[in-house]
Amino acid sequence: MITFDRVTKRYPDGTVAVDDLSLEVPTGGITVFVGPSGCGKTTSLRMINRMIDPSEGRVLLDGVDVTTVDPPTLRRGIGYVIQQAGLFPHRKIVDNVATVPQLLGWDRRKARDRAMELLERVGLDTGLANRYPFQLSGGQQQRVGVARALAADPPVLLMDEPFSAVDPIVRASLQDELLRLQAELHKTIVFVTHDIDEAVKLGDRVAVLQVGGHLAQLDDPATLLARPADGFVQEFLGRDRGIRRLSFVPGEGLRLRDDLTVPVSADVASARGTAEPWLAVVGPDGGPLGWAATSGLPKSGTFEAVPLAPYGTFVRGRDSLRAALDAALLSPSGNAIAVDDSGRAEGVVTREVLDEALVLAAREASRVAGETRAGEGPGEAGGAREAADGR
Amino acid sequence: MNWLTDFFGDPAHWSGPDGIPARLLEHLAFSAAALLLAALIALPLGLWIGHTGRGAYFIVATVNVARAIPTLGLLVLFVLLLGTTTVWPVLIPLVALAAPPILVNTYEGVRGVDPDLRDAAYGMGLRGGQVLGRVLVPVALPLILLGLRLSAVQVVATTTVAAYAGLGGLGRFIIDGLATKDYASVAGGAVLVVLFALAVQLLFTLAQRTAVSPGVSRRQRVR
Helix, strand or coil: CEEEEEEEEECCCCCEEEEEEEEEECCCCEEEEECCCCCCHHHHHHHHCCCCCCCEEEEEECCEEHHHCCHHHHHHCEEEECCCCCCCCCCCHHHHHCHHHHHCCCCHHHHHHHHHHHHHHCCCCHHHCCCCHHHCCHHHHHHHHHHHHHCCCCCEEEEECCCCCCCHHHHHHHHHHHHHHHHHHCCEEEEEECCHHHHHHHCCEEEEEECCCEEEEEECHHHHHHCCCCHHHHHHHCCCHHHHHHHHCECCCCCCECCCEEECCCEHHHHCCCCCCEEEEECCCCCEEEEEEHHHCCCCCEHHHCCCECCCEEECCCCEHHHHHHHHHCCCCCCEEEECCCCCEEEEECHHHHHHHHHHHHHHHHHHHHCCCCCCCCCCHHHHHHHHHHC | CHHHHHHHHCHHHHCCCCCHHHHHHHHHHHHHHHHHHHHHHHHHHHHHHHHHCCCHHHHHHHHHHHHHCCHHHHHHHHHHHHCCCCCHHHHHHHHHHHHHHHHHHHHHHHHCCCHHHHHHHHHCCCCHHHHHHHHHHHHHHHHHHHHHHHHHHHHHHHHHHHHHHCCCCCHHHHHHHHHCCCHHHHHHHHHHHHHHHHHHHHHHHHHHHHHCCHHHHCCCCCC
């Protein structure tokens, strides 16, 4: 566990980067520090591995004040990933990854083996091991950065805007990769970003910091979205808060209907007389093919000959209510096709079922929000204006 | 081109203490000694100032002054001060000539390393010396070698002035030739100095190829 105990960082010119910060970073989870530039998120992160020392207060790592530990010794036990990866350009990928094990005095063979293992683990082809950093793409370099930070198996990982310099598609895959790794490794991760969507996606807990180094709110992402502590947080969270919160409502409880799917090999006659305007057509492998309008069916033949409209799917055991809603919005029927992990259609979730789920989610959100004291609600515009001026 | 064949074709020029091989060796010895001394002073100083950022003003001040000093003038001054019994009147001006390019390029090379790289190195737990030795120097090596090469070529060309102090080197062919109006000797000596300088240039280019990591010089290697 990492504890910030009334930490303040003040520079000689009077600038206060971090102002009386107290929070706990629990072991084995991802805690995200998020906020606009100048909010002290990076400064706070760097006080954990003593790249910066606090002016007042203490940072404790498992109960030990970090300023009592020799910085290089401390840092070798803490993984560190930075924005541009910061790979050593003169060393091959494998040697970059083996940096900390070598500092710790592992023998060459063991350090190398470990480096190769980690390259695989972060999803890189081990054929890249003997390349130099400049021969890799930005996304690959960032993966190497993560592998390098994990090389000596440190319990704590500090990540300072690690994915902000890559394009959105690569960023999304790096984020997924991090979540996958974390599910295996259970590191204590402190992750700094200015991107609230990234914070909400990755964080078990999200600390929103305000310009001047002041902690505005610390909560799990669902609570954060449902109940912003003040106008600043609300504004920082941005638009579509309600929709985004649905990402944290599981979609697995949604009732399925199995009478709205039809195999592509079925005779159209079987669908004649149904009151349903749309049927989901399923291919021989069980995967959905599209929606067929029952009003325009030919007189005879199978569904092979029927023109199909586009569709959306969500994975029932895994995806959120938001994904289910999105799937419904992609279909002319307004219904979502539920699939299993292998992509086979399990059934259809109708608009009515989604509607009930949305109402339940909305009730839950307002119940949580109702716990805030009157007058402190998220509707306060004054705070938002103040926050905007403060930037 | 007769004078060239006159000079290089004369077997007397190829043996004895004032023959080409002996003069070449003297020239090499002076140049090498001057470069070595300059490097011993300028390299550590450049590394230290570049790494710590302390004393950068020192670089600007000394280097500009040093560059303004004419080597020949300095030589005459030290000959007057120290006489011609030792090599120092020659070595000191040559060192003063060789040190600035090494100092400036080493300093700029180390200082110019991407701050993110420095940050990553410290963040992973390298100590100050390790950051310098394992990261900054290898990354700054192309500039450091450039400084050494510039110095070496300048020193090789300028060691010619050793002959003014009555010392050896290829300058003797030029100085003595001028005194005796033996222009073949002057031209031959000049050609030798140029060839020597070119050889030094080549040597450093090769050193650069082998010493600098392909990851820094960004040479694509076919694998």
